[in-house]
Amino acid sequence: MMKNIFKNTEFLFGITSYTKLPDDVGAEILLAGRSNAGKSSALNVLTDNSKLARISKTPGRTTEINFFKVNDDLMLLDLPGYGYAKSSKAKKKDWGPLLGEYFQKRKALSAVVIFMDIRHPLKESDWEMIHLCRNYNIPFIPILAKSDKLSNNNIAKAIAFIKEKIPESDPVAISSKDKIGFEKLSKQILSYT
Numbered sequence: 001m002m003k004n005i006f007k008n009t010e011f012l013f014g015i016t017s018y019t020k021l022p023d024d025v026g027a028e029i030l031l032a033g034r035s036n037a038g039k040s041s042a043l044n045v046l047t048d049n050s051k052l053a054r055i056s057k058t059p060g061r062t063t064e065i066n067f068f069k070v071n072d073d074l075m076l077l078d079l080p081g082y083g084y085a086k087s088s089k090a091k092k093k094d095w096g097p098l099l100g101e102y103f104q105k106r107k108a109l110s111a112v113v114i115f116m117d118i119r120h121p122l123k124e125s126d127w128e129m130i131h132l133c134r135n136y137n138i139p140f141i142p143i144l145a146k147s148d149k150l151s152n153n154n155i156a157k158a159i160a161f162i163k164e165k166i167p168e169s170d171p172v173a174i175s176s177k178d179k180i181g182f183e184k185l186s187k188q189i190l191s192y193t
Contacts, residue, residue, distance in 0.1 A: 006070055006186065009047040014064030018101045026073045027193040028108040032129050033115030035081030038145035041176035042115060043068070043078060046185065053078060065098065074193050075108070082125045103136045111139045111192035113185075118144035118158050118173060122165060130166065141188050142166060148175040 015021060033039045040053035052068065066078040079099070103109065112133050116126055121144060133140040142162050147155050155173050162171040172188060174181030 004048055004186070005190070006047045006076075007049075009049065009052060009068050009070045009076065011052060012067040012069050012075075014066045016064050016098065018098050018105075021102075021106070022067070024106060024108050026075065026108055027110040028075045028077055028106065029110055029189050029192065030077045030079060030112040031115065032079045032112055033081060033143075033145075034117070034123060034125055037081070037115040037117050038176055039078070039081065039115040042143070042145055042174060042182075042185075043076070045174075045176045045179055046182055065102075082129075099132075103132055103138065109138060111141060111189070113141045113143055113189065115143045115145050118147050118150055118155065121158060121162060139192060140169070141185070142169050142171040143185065144171055144173040146175065146177075147173040147180065148177045 012022075031039055031043060043053040044050050047068075047070075053066075064080070068076040068078065070076060112129065114126060114129050114133075116122065121142070130140060132138075144155070144158050144162065150158065159171050159173060162169060170188065172181050172184045174185055
């Protein structure tokens with residue numbers, strides 16, 4: 001197992017407006033996904049810190065863009081989960097424009113990790129994020145989370161499905177429960193820093 005460079009990741013702050021962003025330096029990797037796609041669990045496994053990202057019993061609680069510092073050159077930015085009724089319309093108004101401005105202006109934005117439940121990939125909101133990445137030429141990594149819910153055969157089918165729909169991508173199947181796929185995910189993230 002490679003040395004986990006994410007191990008000392010710490011939460012810095014959450015922001016809701018573009019003017020509050022820190023200096024535009026280093027590499028920022030955006031973590032995006034539907035509210036119940038397993039993003040918080042994955043962040044906790046990736047950083048080997050079960051308390052780093054709060055895993056809410058009510059998905060969709062994150063309403064700010066949360067900054068996690070990996071080291072002086074790398075930040076992970078946790079986006080509010082999209083597609084969940086409780087935080088959708090009203091909250092999306094708050095951070096929707098922020099996201100547009102962020103994609104348009106932010107030089108540090110290096111890649112977007114798009115978390116999807118392996119059983120329900122490429123929902124409409126996932127496609128919206130993929131189109132946003134394509135529009136601004138930002139590389140993205142499709143992550144198929146909760147792979148422990150499927151057989152190996154069905155995992156292979158899900159990966160093939162994503163490759164067929166998004167030929168430029170290299171999808172990664174992960175399981176936070178079984179801690180599988182995180183070495184590949186780490187390598188992919190680090191390849192953009």
